[in-house]
Amino acid sequence: MKPIICIVEDDIAVRESLKMVLEVSGYGVEEFETGRELLARGDFAHLACIVMDVNLPGESGLQTLERLRNQSVTTPVFIVTARADDSIRRESKRLNAAAFFEKPVPARALLEAIGGIGASAQ
Numbered sequence: 001m002k003p004i005i006c007i008v009e010d011d012i013a014v015r016e017s018l019k020m021v022l023e024v025s026g027y028g029v030e031e032f033e034t035g036r037e038l039l040a041r042g043d044f045a046h047l048a049c050i051v052m053d054v055n056l057p058g059e060s061g062l063q064t065l066e067r068l069r070n071q072s073v074t075t076p077v078f079i080v081t082a083r084a085d086d087s088i089r090r091e092s093k094r095l096n097a098a099a100f101f102e103k104p105v106p107a108r109a110l111l112e113a114i115g116g117i118g119a120s121a122q
Contacts, residue, residue, distance in 0.1 A: 003048035035064025
């Protein structure tokens with residue numbers, strides 16, 4: 001069974017690009033356009049990780065991450081954004097994000113970070 005990674009990204013081009021990189025690397029992918037859609041998924045226990053944009057429609061990626069942490073979800077979350085600043089970096093760290101990437105997301109660095117959390121492709 002392939003490790004599953006959730007991508008939470010409202011930009012379809014970015015989402016499809018990340019999906020392609022992850023699937024070619026042996027991961028299963030579930031896609032979400034908003035944090036609300038991800039939260040509605042419910043079961044996070046068997047996910048390898050979540051790759052989530054900061055700027056999402058409705059609730060931001062950081063707000064969604066905070067809700068996950070408040071629900072005691074410990075799944076590693078990788079934050080991505082096109083507009084990085086110190087406050088976003090600090091908030092990501094406070095919420096125990098596994099890593100922080102600026103767009104365009106460097107595929108090799110993302111895959112290395114995912115591999116570093118023990119989610120090896122089958």
